[in-house]
Amino acid sequence: MSESRDFADILKASEPFVRRQIEKTGELVTADLIDSVLRKVEMIDPELFENVDREAVIDEMIRRSSHGIGKNASLVAEDGHEPWLNADRKKGWRYWRRYSEYMEEKLPWKALDALDKSTDEVLGNLEDPLRPGNWDRRGLVVGHVQSGKTGNYTGLICKAADAGYKIIIVLAGLHNNLRAQTQIRLDEGFLGYATLVNVDHLPLVGVGELDKDKSQQPNCATNRSDKGDFDTATSRKLNVKPEERPWLFVVKKQKNVLERLVYWLENHAADAVDPDTGRRIVSALPALVIDDESDHGSVDTGEVPIGDDGQPDLEHSPTVLNGLIRRVLHTFSRKAYVGYTATPFANIFIHERSATAEHGPDLFPSAFIISLGAPTNYIGPGRVFGSASSVPEDLPLARRLDDDEHMEWMPPTHKNGWSPRIGGERVLPRALQEAIRSFVFACAVRKVRGQGHRHSSMLIHVSRFTSVQGEIVAQVEEFIRHMARRYDRNIDLTNLDALMRSDFETRFHPEMARVRDAFPDVPQGEDVTWSEVRAVLPFLLQDIEVRGINGSAKDALDYAENDKKGLKVIAIGGDKLARGLTLEGLCTSYFMRTTKMYDTLMQMGRWFGYRDKYLDVCRLYTSGEMIQWFGHIADAAEELREEFDNMAAINATPRDFGLRVLSHHTLTVTSKAKMRSAKPVHLTYSGSLMQTVSFPIDEKHERNFETGSRFVASMGESRPLQDQHFLPEGQNWNGALWRNVPAIPIVAFLRSYQTHSKSYRVVPPMLADFIERMSATGELSNWTVALVGSAKGTEGAIGGTKVGMLERAAIGAHTDRYSIKTLISPRDQTIDLTQEQYEAALALTRETWRGDAERNEAKGPPDEPGGPAIRHVLGFGHAALGLQPDRKRGLLLLYLLDPDKSSCPALKGRDPALAWSLSFPGSPSKLRIRDADYMANSVLWEAMVDDVV
Incomplete structure (x- = not known):
């Protein structure tokens, strides 16, 4: 038996013991606890331990069992919905079982349990795909930026396919790189094979390596190549039958692609005619449409589609992408739509009664809105920048760039063709030089810690113009090449080496300790000395690549192609980096592009996410004004979530929920076009x-x-x-x-x-x-x-x-x-409450508590009332406790x-x-x-x- 097989068997045998111990005693997961469990397993089967690194097993068991996850909150409308999802319907599910096994190596147990529950909740609020007749369910799932939404909807897709949904369409962003990245993730998590082109056999990947039965593999109409979207050739020959395995389409939100999809649906997949309108429709194939980043490209930004009488204008012409997405849905008689976003600021402005005869209803989430809790190791804006309810120390994670030198090099407003210079010289600003050194230190520390095979990335985002980005690529390449040559040849190295040592020992290393102290609930790596870092620098600098990101699929494919050795990349781009694209192992960001919209600015935060065992080496270089803006956005997002929680506590529906978004004197909520049905109100x-x-x-x-x-x-x-x-x-x-x-x-x-x-x-x-x-x-x-x-x-x-x-x-x-x-x-807001008011507010606080670390909520239920609950109780009482x-x-x-x-x-x-x-x-x-x-x-x-x- 191989070492890897023994390793997996030990984990599988030990997991039930650890879970029972935690549930029984509430103990924290420690190395000693895991070791005691392993001794018991070893007594039962000593041969398992002959070829296995015991410490590695302990580390992996701690990782799988250490993180919690916040609770979800939901607003659901049951009108016309028939509950259907139960244990009997889940018997024999194949796609979810293998995805769950695949994710065991990536997620802690609690997070995997939470994924199971949250995807059940979403699926259960959709309609049973086996239900006859016409039905239409539309919902919204709100997560956190870079918090694992793709993993969530991949799980949902697996369960939907198990349940009987036959057509699954994923709307994956506006650019090839994001579409290809999503395709790769779904190849691994759902299809089980790599959708390569011009090869004789499609290699098994991800879940396919766990379940090699090709007869059960889902079909796919798209592939992971640069031109892998739904094309004309595919549309002409593709024929789908109701009894077949599910079909996956991963498509861009792009006019030609969506028009091609609509044409195929109406002319090749349709099997019936609507008796009222004469439209060709698909009745035999229930469809699920997943809209990734649903606030981007999907929202109708046309004129208000509602007449003076408050009724929808049936002849309204929505914007192109919105209209095509709605036509895709309108082609099916049985369909479900789920939007995923971390920034629902545009979605909440969709008019909930907008509909046209050609396009059907707009994308308002009339069936449900589900707010996902974040895992305890998630690092988002609330923890990086703080909010009105959280005052973190002035952490070195975010470093202010109020720098005249940077402004000379890259003015906030510049034109296409701008040549970045300082004093007429082609040099990088000192702050960017420091940021690059920080990235080099981060890569070195990760290598010393045994994470050298993991991806490490740096983001430089200072201009939206491709020509300017090209010049930045050249300057950064020259800077890195200069460092690499000196360390490789040991020529003219004295000054550079002294600078690197001084910067590490006086700035970077002390900052690492401060970050570790500030985030005790996030797994941290061991301390590292300068001598250890210095030893790996000559080899490490040779591996760093500088890339311009232009939106092609290759930008997304490189991570997968370099999965064994780990890519070390400095990514330089603009708007193509702004939304959806995941930069694996992002350690350092130099970010000075500005926008005045809540949703766009938050989505530009590629640095949010999971940083287990390397959070202490992460740095964000940006302006003081941007830091303040992010703090305000954290407040606005939290106010939305608090309002949402209060509505969820009284079982409100999306229709009941009069969503509101805190305004700001400089930032707008979202683009004015997306707010076409929003109006300023006297709140x-x-x-x-x-x-x-x-x-x-x-x-x-x-x-x-x-x-x-x-x-x-x-x-x-x-x-x-x-x-x-x-x-x-x-x-x-x-x-x-x-x-x-x-x-x-x-x-x-x-x-x-x-x-x-x-x-x-x-x-x-x-x-x-x-x-x-x-x-x-x-x-x-x-x-x-x-x-x-x-x-x-x-x-x-x-x-x-x-x-x-x-x-x-x-x-x-x-x-x-x-x-x-x-x-x-x-x-402070509890001052002079009566005991009855205090206890009612505490009860409501516990009802709305999600245990969400990103919202700075404690791990256990609160023992004091929160401000929103106090204000709600004083205004509306507490019916269950008889409080007026x-x-x-x-x-x-x-x-x-x-x-x-x-x-x-x-x-x-x-x-x-x-x-x-x-x-x-x-x-x-x-x-x-x-x-x-x-x-x-x-x-x-x-x-x-x-x-x-």
């Missing part, structure tokens, strides 16, 4: 938390402190903040509390306080107007005000009341303002920020910075904010038609 502050994070440092600083002093003094005597209605055991508070404060002084304070001009979301006059209007109706008329301090902080005072000041370090090198990441602590709403109560929290510990030189020796936050209970009130702050989809703005501006 309420109800259910929101507003907090000041940007403060003026001119004379307004003192005026704001004086305003706060007058306000605090006007409220009279306070009680200790510790003296609340309900205080959970062990909580201690520093500060003062006032109850039953009327709205008038709150409004007066807000009208007098002046935020910095860059504070676009927190606008005190708008907040004052809203409170004034709401209080006139009886809501927000009775306020709790708390001056919240820190017991460890230096004592300060305002309006005669003393409190420990908070320490909040400045972010960004601003000279005109003092900006902080976030102000309040999570528990309390919409009269608003919460104003005041804070003094220590000026001498602000890291803002302009505040040294001055008054404390007065910061505040407002927590508004939810409300069904029709009163709205005076100015539009959100973009709302058709469901929401139809419900608020009187408030549309």
Whole structure:
């Protein structure tokens, strides 16, 4: 028996013991635990261990059992749907079984279990392919950027084929490289053979090496070559029969390809005629359409297809790609559509009642929306850049590039043919040179750690013009060649080697330790010394290739062709790199291209994903402004997910869900064309938390402190903040509390306080107007005000009341303002809740808790209420607990920020910075904010038609 076979047998024999031990005791998976299990297995079958590296087995067992995964949340409409998926229907499934076995080597057990459950949930919300008659189910699956959506829909495809779906169409991006990359993944995960061209035999790959029965292999109408899309020759000869094995089509979202597919469906696959319209339709072959990156290319960006009466315009002409995708679906009498995206900002603006006679309904996810949880080892924007609910340290993962030298080399706005130069010289900016050295260090560290055969990539994304990218390729090639020659020949190496050693020991190596400390839940590699790195540099530098990415399929194929040795590549490109394409083993990114759209900017984040045992060597070089934008997008995405969770907790449907997206003064939600059915609306502050994070440092600083002093003094005597209605055991508070404060002084304070001009979301006059209007109706008329301090902080005072000041370090090198990441602590919104309110909010928090590390949620259920749940309970009560709403109560929290510990030189020796936050209970009130702050989809703005501006 071979070593690999013994290795697999040991894993298979040991897994049940480990799982039972974890479930029974809740123990963490450690080397000692695995070793104890292996000793038991060895007693049963000692021969298994004769030729196997025991440490390697332990490492693999830890990998498979160590990661958890967040819970999904779902909105489902059951109208016309017949539940069908049960254990009996899953008996004998072949495609899923072999895919599951294949993924065992790639995913931890919990992640594989979660994949099984989530794909069951999606499939179960589609229709039974064996159900007769006409049916149409459309849904949306929302994941995280680079979080494994392809793996999820590959599992869904396997199960759909097992269940009886005969035509499976995957819409795979706009470019050849992404289509080919998707084809390769599906060759490995579903087909089981490599769809090569001009070969006598198609080699088995992936699942095909586990199940060599070719009689059960699915058919495929496309291949992995550069010209492997659905072509004219294939369309002329392809004939599909209902009793055959399933057929897979992996196609681009491109006009000619989709027109060819529609023509084939109508003229070769159709077997019936619609009695009402005379259209040729496919009735014998149930179809599943998977739309990868469904917010890109698929959304109708034409004029609003809805008349003044609110009814769809049946003669509306959608945009070409949207119309063709809908025609593909409209050709089948039995069909299901599932869009996959990490940025649903465009999908939620699809009008949910748009339909035409020729194209059928639009792609609104009327059947379901499922939000996938992220695995604990996933690194996304929330963990890299932080959000309003998370304040990571200033990690070296993201390095600011506020660099005049870079701007000279590559201005933000430049024309095609621009020649990057510094002082007229053809040299790289120092920051890019450092980034390239970081990539070299990353490759070296990974090689020392035994990951040298894995792919390692660097991304340089600074221009959208191919000609400019070509010049960057030449300059980077020359830089790498210069390093490689010196290390290879040991000529003129002294200065370069000294620079490399100094950079590694004083910058890169200390940063590695900081990253490992900051992410204890992500598997980390062992420490590495300079001497170990230096030993591999001469050989490593010879392996680094520099590539321009132009959108051809070859860009995607290289990883597969170099799978044994591991590709070391610096990829230089523009828009072709912006969406969908996975850069395997991405370690270093130099990213300065800007866009003002939430979805495009987030999709450009190729650096998000999984970085087990090499996260500490990953670096992102970008501008301070981009870092702030990503932080804001993380907030916007989290607000969407919180809204989604609250709706899921009350079993709402997609139709009920009036989705909204937080606006930004510079960033737009998505392209204006995609928002054709979205309108600016007067949305309420109800259910929101507003907090000041940007403060003026001119004379307004003192005026704001004086305003706060007058306000605090006007409220009279306070009680200790510790003296609340309900205080959970062990909580201690520093500060003062006032109850039953009327709205008038709150409004007066807000009208007098002046935020910095860059504070676009927190606008005190708008907040004052809203409170004034709401209080006139009886809501927000009775306020709790708390001056919240820190017991460890230096004592300060305002309006005669003393409190420990908070320490909040400045972010960004601003000279005109003092900006902080976030102000309040999570528990601050629990101040002065009754016990019943506290417990109801805690119950709702646990209902909506997903255990999603990317959302900075703890591994275990929360033991304190979250802000969204508190605001929801105050606004709407909790029916299950018999709790009534309390919409009269608003919460104003005041804070003094220590000026001498602000890291803002302009505040040294001055008054404390007065910061505040407002927590508004939810409300069904029709009163709205005076100015539009959100973009709302058709469901929401139809419900608020009187408030549309």
